[in-house]
Every structure is written in C-alpha cells, then in structure tokens.
Amino acid sequence: MLRLPRKFYEQSTVEVACQLLGCYLIIETKNGQVGGKIVETEAYLADDPASQSFRGPTNRTLVMFGPAGYLYVYMTYGMHFCINVVTRNEGVGEAVLIRALEPTLGIEQMKKRRNKEITDLCRGPAKLTQALGLTLADNGTDLIEGKVGIYKPEDYQIPEIVITPRIGISKATDAPLRFFLKGGEQYVSQLRMQRMER
DNA sequence: AGAGCGATGGCCT
DNA sequence: GGCCATCGCTCTA
Numbered sequence: 001m002l003r004l005p006r007k008f009y010e011q012s013t014v015e016v017a018c019q020l021l022g023c024y025l026i027i028e029t030k031n032g033q034v035g036g037k038i039v040e041t042e043a044y045l046a047d048d049p050a051s052q053s054f055r056g057p058t059n060r061t062l063v064m065f066g067p068a069g070y071l072y073v074y075m076t077y078g079m080h081f082c083i084n085v086v087t088r089n090e091g092v093g094e095a096v097l098i099r100a101l102e103p104t105l106g107i108e109q110m111k112k113r114r115n116k117e118i119t120d121l122c123r124g125p126a127k128l129t130q131a132l133g134l135t136l137a138d139n140g141t142d143l144i145e146g147k148v149g150i151y152k153p154e155d156y157q158i159p160e161i162v163i164t165p166r167i168g169i170s171k172a173t174d175a176p177l178r179f180f181l182k183g184g185e186q187y188v189s190q191l192r193m194q195r196m197e198r
Numbered sequence: 199a200g201a202g203c204g205a206t207g208g209c210c211t
Numbered sequence: 212g213g214c215c216a217t218c219g220c221t222c223t224a
Binding site for chain 1: 214215
Binding site for chain 1: 205208210
C-alpha cells in the first residue's frame with residue numbers, strides 16, 4: 001500500500017474527506033499493527049460554526065491551523081478522544097474527523113481495549129480512538145513519518161459515497177459534510193441511520 | 199428499538 | 212455556569 005503524501009492532505013477539505021474513504025488508517029504499536037479501512041468521515045471548515053477552529057486558533061486547536069498531514073486529537077465530554085486529519089495550508093483551520101473504521105488489523109488488540117464485537121469496535125469517533133489506543137499524547141503526530149499513517153491500497157477504486165448532514169452537533173446541522181462508504185453501513189455510526197435507510 | 203441520563207474536563211461568555 | 216464533533220448503561224416496551 002502507498003502511504004499518502006503531504007500533498008494529498010493539502011487538497012480541499014471536502015475532497016480529502018471523500019478520498020479518505022476506502023483508505024487504511026494504520027498504527028504501529030509494540031504489539032504489531034492496529035487499524036482498518038476508513039468508512040465514515042466528516043469535514044470541518046474554516047467558516048463553519050460547528051468547527052472548533054471557527055473562532056480562530058486557541059491552545060487546543062493550534063494543530064488544526066498548522067500544515068496539512070498532521071493528526072489533531074481533542075477530548076470531548078471529558079472522557080473521550082476523537083481524531084482528525086489536518087488539511088490545507090498553514091494558517092487555515094480545517095480538518096477531517098475520522099468517524100468510523102472497518103477493523104482489519106490487530107483485531108485482538110482492539111477487542112482487549114473495548115470488550116465488544118467486531119462491528120462495534122470502531123463504529124464512532126471516540127470508539128475507534130479507544131480501540132486504536134490513541135490519546136491526547138498523539139496530538140500533532142505527523143501522518144507522513146510518524147507511527148500513525150494512512151495508506152491507499154494498490155487496487156483502490158473510486159468508491160460510491162453517501163453524503164448526509166453531520167452528526168452530534170448543534171450548529172450548521174444541515175450542511176452536507178458527512179461522508180460514508182455505500183455498503184459500509186455495518187461499520188458506520190448508528191445514530192440517525194434509520195433516517196438514511198428510509 | 200428507543201429515550202433518558204450520568205460520567206467528566208476543557209473551553210468560552 | 213453552560214455548553215459540547217460521545218459512549219454505555221438503564222430503564223420502558
């Protein structure tokens with residue numbers, strides 16, 4: 001598989017969010033590789049009231065305003081972490097939230113961290129972060145050189161993508177900035193799924 | 199199958 | 212003090 005270069009992440013954020021679907025997020029740990037296929041993402045933009053970058057850079061969101069191709073990790077609800085991929089050039093606060101993976105590597109390791117079935121290992125942004133063992137300590141990791149990388153398979157083909165409004169936010173709730181792989185519903189966040197299927 | 203809610207911390211007004 | 216880009220448990224059916 002080909003590790004995605006910095007150039008990839010410098011594209012428009014919506015473009016990156018779509019193109020990440022079907023690629024593989026892989027972490028190198030001392031117990032081997034952990035990761036899976038990216039099946040659900042959301043875009044967060046600079047002029048976007050739902051984005052943490054909306055009011056300009058703060059200590060927390062500094063990485064979002066840095067150069068593309070770095071991991072932005074934040075804490076929500078005081079107990080969970082979520083991971084984002086920083087896009088566009090330095091000074092622009094945009095990123096793609098990774099919401100769900102189809103687990104493929106290190107499944108035993110992930111099951112140990114979360115006592116769940118395979119379909120519920122990485123189904124949700126905080127769940128997958130727990131399964132992968134990522135924390136705030138991984139904020140700012142370089143996706144091009146670090147232990148966390150995203151890879152495009154040799155046989156990658158442009159997938160069919162479903163576009164919907166984002167989940168779990170209270171502002172800009174209608175913007176069509178959530179993307180998931182058609183057919184990947186089994187591994188995608190459950191919230192609002194029935195609305196999709198109707 | 200769905201609604202309600204507690205845990206828990208950082209950031210903002 | 213209030214709000215959250217959440218999850219998982221506990222009720223009610």
